[in-house]
Amino acid sequence: MKPLPRTARAYIVCAALGAGACALPALLPPSPTPWAAASLLAGLYALCELPARRRLLGRAAGGPAPVGAGSFFPVLLAAALLLPPAAAALTALPGCLLARVDEAPAGWRRTWRAAATALAAWAAAHTAAALRAPAALGAGPGDPDIPRALPVALAAALVFCLALTALDTGVRATADGLPLRAVRRGHLGRALAPHLVHGLAGLMMGVLWHSPYGPAAALLVLLPMYVSCWVFAQYHRERAAHQATIRALVQAVDIKDSYTRGHSERVGRASVLIARELGMDGDRLDTVRFAGILHDVGKLGVPTRVLCKDGPLTPEERRIIELHPEYGHEMIRGIGFLGEAREAVLHHHERIDGSGYPYGLRGEEIPECARVVAVADAFDAMTSTRSYSRARPVATALAELERCAGSQFDPRMVGALARALDRYGWQTAVTADEPGGQVPAPRAPGPLAARTEEPA
Template identity: 65%
Template sequence: MEAVPPRARVYVACVALGALLCLLPLPILRTPWWAVALLAVVYAGGEQLARRRFAGTFYPVLLAAAFLLPPAAAALVPLPGAVLARAEQRPEGLRRIWRAAQLTLAVWAAARVHWALGGRDAVVGSDFPYALVPAGAAVPVFCLVLTALDGGIRALAVGGPPAPSRQRGRGPVRRAWRGLFLRSLAPIGVHGLAGLMMAVLWRSPYGPVAALLVLLPMYVSWWVYAQSHQERAAHRATIRALVQAVDIKDGYTRGHSERVGQASMMIARELGMEDERVEVLRFAGILHDVGKLGVPTRLLRKDGPLTPEERRVIELHPEYGHEMVRGISFLGEARAAILHHHERLDGSGYPYGLMGSQIPECARVVAVADAFDAMTSTRSYRRARPVGAAVEELQRCAGAQFDPRMVAALVRALGRYGWHPAVTAEDESRVVPPAPPASERQEARR
């Protein structure tokens, strides 16, 4: 963000002042400056590498400093790396000051807790398992300080004048902290374990060189994670490109694909499917209409009624879609959902007229999600139905058109979480006539 609200600037200044106060009682004579300098250099280099290659943060060295050095000395370690790091957004200077102050406070707090619990003696004497106790207390404190400060800057960085309503603090401000600590604790805990190993080896006869070798397996694990992250990013880019192509060709259903993916994911989670399969079902919902790319645009945008021959052409879109994604291996069973999401339990669907359990489970999930969003979305010829009315229609058709198990799962998910699809400006501004022409009602069922 180019413009930082004044309240956020004041917040950064207060945090920076607190960080400076942490550095003041520095025990000059007793501080091993060579260790401070070495750890600071290693952190700065590791931070540059982590941000450039892995989009991560190099915490093990900071936690090792908290376990090895007096609090004020440990708080010096992150300063060079944070100040020299490249800021991804402007204003760069303010962001560097913020990062340096945040890390300084977090390291200082972790070191204070670690030393107060006798962690220094435990590390020097390699006293296991007691050394795990002060380290196990220091790591959550480190994480808590980081997430508390992060939540504060997120809440204050939301621009605009203060809202007069008392409910203002219950919205964006509360969401700024929600789940932040718990999401961060596990990865920082792994970094803390690596930092403790570094500290113990540092104080052992093997010395600092052996301690730095701990970073090698961390680097390898980060590299593996980065490769997986890049692969997932490529998957999302592939899907996004396909969906955008469909939306451009058939603006009538713009946004429909993402909402079907969301509803499919809700059903899959309610059914207790594993996370990997839930993700595949989301892909299936998003791509269920990709076969429309193979349908002539004049048919998708035709105003008048469709002839039987034209309807048969449109009903080929599941097969077109299946052919288009046949070679995309990461989609897995989503390919079957794309092919069979218009099948019906009573055998009256298409393209193959499958019945009951012959229809793949993933296709039965997407069929319910597709119909639900079609009914609850505003179209050019009619207003959206209320969620309750759409649910009643799904339940009425359960057993003949839809799988009752999938309908029940969607109903439970809606009762638990509600339905909050993204609404585009185009949807909000669309003019809706009071009644749909019969020809357009026919077209809507394609």
């Protein structure tokens, strides 16, 4: 376990002190805090943390908590609309402090979550108060004004999201030693839509809270949110199972062939870079990543004496090693979630001119995903140090790929990789057989076809 850096600990302490200062006015006399409403909402939010501790969402005790299972932000956003800012901040604390934390250091993580959530609720409540949320929700003598309350609730949810995202970005940057730009990329975009939906649920709770039916009616809003939480938890568990399956297969290959350690993950990363440049996203992007990671899984069926042989292979040994795409396809053909990745594993050694294996497909006959992985595989083979070859510079590897484009590789995939590397760069790495992790001087470029498959 990597220790939490001193800067990250200081950041969390400052956030906790800030959250305490925001919630303190609710405890000091004369306090305008409506304690009945605040206690009910705080207890409700704490109760919503139970899915992370009990088997309410199909989770066995002691297993990993589903992400988002306890994050019932509609309760906090309703508190932001119904309560003064200090009371809204106080409402967040019991649930966050009771939340299950599976990763160490648990105390720091729990403190951070409580502080960040309280600060976000306080900021959202200030926004709602400035826009006169109580009047719009019907807290006075008039009826609720939904057209007026809707933008108020969305504004509060937006501020809540912005505050939480900014705070999370800061703590991740200090904990991981990363630049803010790298940490915040895409974070807000992923968080915005769910928070706005939670804001609408909080608005419904707030309107029903002041209705003739009282808080009991407001609690009914949580039922569909609880169902959506269950669906999300199931989805998360399924994805976690998928990742565990992939990890187990890759670890088995790495154990058998130590020279390829790390190769599979890097090919998956390069495959994603290419796929993004081609406009793939969502599930298709996951499929390409799985294909890159699992492309060599068939090596489990190749005898170790052949796979780890020093020196040239005999024609018979080469024929044996060229069976690994078919072995890999047979191993994973029953794993339904892999989809197109199974075909990529089978065909990633086909060539555009039809001279590849195992079936000699050419051009568009080769599945697109396989053409992506073929380029990613060759690129990493050239830029990583192996037992039989030294790493080439990225520019040299790209030049070799471009030389072979149209005969061995799809030119579209090669161009996509070149654009992605120009935009994002590439961290070259060596495999386990290079002592000290130092990349030696690159060798002179040679024919790519000679060694894109180790240790052929």
